[in-house]
Amino acid sequence: MSVNTSPVIDQFGVTSSSCHEKLLRFNFQSIKKRKNNSLMPSFSITKEFILRFNQTKNPKEEEKLLDLARKNILRCKRKLGLKTLGSGKHVHLPTAWTEVVYLAQCKGEIQDEALNMLYASLDHASFDYDHLPALFFVAESVLYRLYCDAFLKTYLYSVEIKLAKIGYLVFLRLFIYFLHGHLENFKQHLLRLQSYVYALSVSEELYYKYPNIFSNVQFILKTMEIMCKRELLSGSTFGSVENTKRYENIDSDMEHLQLNQAGYEVNHLLWHCVAAWSCVQKNSSQLNKVLKHLLFHKAQLQKKCWLDSTLALLVLGEAAKLNMACLKALMELMKHFLLSILSVQNQEETCKVNDFSWAWNVVYLYTTNLAEICLYAATSNLRKTAFVGFCDCRSLQKDILHMDKSEETPELRETSISGLLEYFSSKMSDNCDPVIWTGYYGLVYNLVKMLWELRGDEEQDGFRNIIWQTLQKTKNHEKDGRILNAVNIAQAELNDPTDPFANYSTEVSSNVGDEIFSKYIGWRIANTLSKLFFPSTDACVLPLKKPLIKRDQMKYLSKKDSMKKRVLHFTVREHPSMSELPMFPYPDFFTRADEELARIIDHHWQKELKTRQEEDAICEAKERKNKELEEENCFREIMKRREEKLHKHTKPYELPARTEVISLEKKMTPKIEVHGPEIQYMKETRIDTC
Structure with a gap:
């Protein structure tokens, strides 16, 4: 129809x-x-x-x-x-x-x-x-x-x-x-x-x-x-193979998970993205090795079953909100994907064999994930990198405003927002590949929503100004109606008839239910998949089968027991403005319990350490006093033996007083007696030569 x-x-x-x-x-x-x-x-x-x-x-x-x-x-x-x-x-x-x-x-x-x-x-x-x-x-x-x-x-x-x-x-x-x-x-x-x-x-x-x-x-x-x-056809779903493999450089609790042929098979890329997210949550030292394995399977992003690819990018995007290495791996994945898809589609013979009509779905969802990272990443450095990229060879202003199609066609340097804008805008045409114009559409569409999300936030005025300049440049230089239509549709979705480029005085809405982006679903899915792929004894994993409870039976369940069956619980204080909300999902109960236990242990350890330091100081002072007393007793014993042997009361290195020296000299100097006749004899024997 x-x-x-x-x-x-x-x-x-x-x-x-x-x-x-x-x-x-x-x-x-x-x-x-x-x-x-x-x-x-x-x-x-x-x-x-x-x-x-x-x-x-x-x-x-x-x-x-x-x-x-x-x-x-x-x-x-x-x-x-x-x-x-x-x-x-x-x-x-x-x-x-x-x-x-x-x-x-x-x-x-x-x-x-x-x-x-x-x-x-x-x-x-x-x-x-x-x-x-x-x-x-x-x-x-x-x-x-x-x-x-x-x-x-x-x-x-x-x-x-x-x-x-x-x-x-x-x-x-x-x-x-x-x-x-x-x-x-x-x-x-x-x-x-x-x-x-x-x-x-x-x-x-x-x-x-x-x-x-x-x-x-x-x-x-x-x-x-x-x-x-x-x-409906096979009647079977999720099942793991007996010959699960372990990777040498990955933690022992991260086993490779496959599904049998009768069920759904999870590819390696999704598994490694979940493993990377788990490493970030656990602050594991094996993260770099997991990311290395992840990039080894980057070719799986080109498989026709793109549902796993979108889930993999969603989970890795959640990890990228917390870790720079994960953000770099995410951008490298998309760069390899874009270059591979566009180079293959430019070859007519290969294009007949490989159908990549679905590739635009992956690219569009990636632009949405990138926009969420720019808004909700844990640090400003992560948000800036997602927007600008890792390359600092040119200024940010030149990167954003570089959209002149008359110049030489730029290469795909990075898959950040500014890098993709520069690349997609240079390749736009009436007969361009759907990956090009849908990716460009997704960037502009999400930038308008980002501009709206940052309204009224004084701390993000600089970031909002950059987005405003980017969108204004797009409106002035882009003539393609498909891209300009993205601004109108995003504006309509926000239920705002005013011009987003001049809307500076609008305050942040206090309505909690008026959400523009998905803030928590990615974290929920990553957390659930990590418990499914890497089950542990202390994790609250969803049961494989759970019978329906009749209403009559539910009456006899206590409120305490029914609340225990809830998977996760959260407590959030009311904030005066949306800008004070956390930029990353809240941790689950077990993570918060571990953090609280670690805090208590650290507190008691600091107290014990302080007590030990005080005891050590007392012991050192006591040992020092005992040593001084022992040296003093030893010196007294030496002086006593010297006095008995030499009959001297002075110390070995001490000079006696002057009166004592004079008296001692008198005692030690022998007396010389001079006799008169001898002197007379000397006088008589004197020879006079003159």
Whole structure:
């Protein structure tokens, strides 16, 4: 079915009333079929309420219904735990997700806020087996809405962008559960999704001009293709081979993981990216050796099964937010990938054998990961490197503003944002490769969102100014409508009709649910995959099988036991501004417990060290005093023996007093007697010569 889509978003709105009625009928029929399911509790939001909200024309009734919807929004925010990363006694995610899906059918601001809340919750929520029924319900609702909006509307609506982003997070989570083998009991749910996936698969001509939506749609289709093929056809999922290998230069707990031929095979690249992330978390000295092995398998990034490639880049991107070596490895991977793909596609004979029509998905998702590193990396040096690169041969200003296509075509020096902008802009043409223009589109699209994310942050004024200059230069020199369209679509997604280039005075929004980028899903996935690939005794790994608990049985479970089944718990203090939020994901319970234990041990060690130093000082003083006393006694003994032998009271090196010397000389000098006759004789014998 051909639809005349406009390359620019001309209006914003929601689905028609007839489409709403179909969606309501579909959702409530699905709930009715699951009435016996204990995990789907009753809801306060009814079909009649949604229809009255959307169809009423009475101002008083409209105001009353709007006030009631806002109260439901506040209640859902508390159930979602938006300020505590989905943890707490008041949080129940399956119930909250279902209620938010119903609230998203109320047109206007309620719909926008409900979709923003759902996106934020799916981003930071932990992985729990009890979430699966609600996740499938959200997946059905999102696919149904995309199906209606894609085939019944002649324009692109902003709600489609949000639904595509939500669908990406939902199916990303379902794929992680698939790797754990949790979808064996949900084959009927997968069958229900297949009809919507088939309808969505013909949407290439509708979303081809919008890679931000089309990449999410392609991810949903690829995920469903893998899950349905393994679950519905072979009936088996995740299994490890007996002949697991160990790499010589990697820690002993990092065993190579393969899957059997009947299940899904995880490639070496994804495994090594998870290993690198684990080394960063553990501060392991083996990180460089793991990265060396990782780059050895960089050719696997060119395999047609690109789902593993995107997961590998996502996990390595999380490690790059904390470690410079991982960021360098990530950029080297993409540089090798781009040069290999573009060089192969330039050769006509090789291009017939190798089909790289999927490569743009990897490049586009890489640009998104790079933008997230620029915003949320742990240090300013990491953020600067992701934007500028490692090369300092030219100034940053010249790098960013170097977009004159009349000059010699530059080589791909680095895969940082500025390096890719320079490279892609120089190769843009009407018949350029999809990798070129989709990568360029992704950079511009994410730069607009980065500019919006940094608004009101005085500490990031310099970084925001560089982004502003880059986008302004793009608007002035780029004539391709596909690239200019990225600015308009990003602006529409942000629900901001003003010009982002002049919007300096806007303060940071205090709405926690209004998220632009995915801040936590990458860390959640990396943490879950590390526990799956490298299980340990102290790690809380998701169980391979977990039977459904009936509602009657849940009544007898204590609150303490039910809270223990939660995977992760977090506590986040409220901050006065978004700029004070941490730039990297929060650690899990065990990491924080280890850090606290290390802090306590270090505190007691410092106290013990101080006590030992004081005791050592006392012992040294005592030994020094004993030595002096011993020397004094020894000297006295020597003097006593000398006095007995020489009858002298002076010390060996001491001169006697002057009076004593004179008296001693008198005693020692002999007396000379002079006799008179002898003198007379001497006088007489004197000879006189004169």
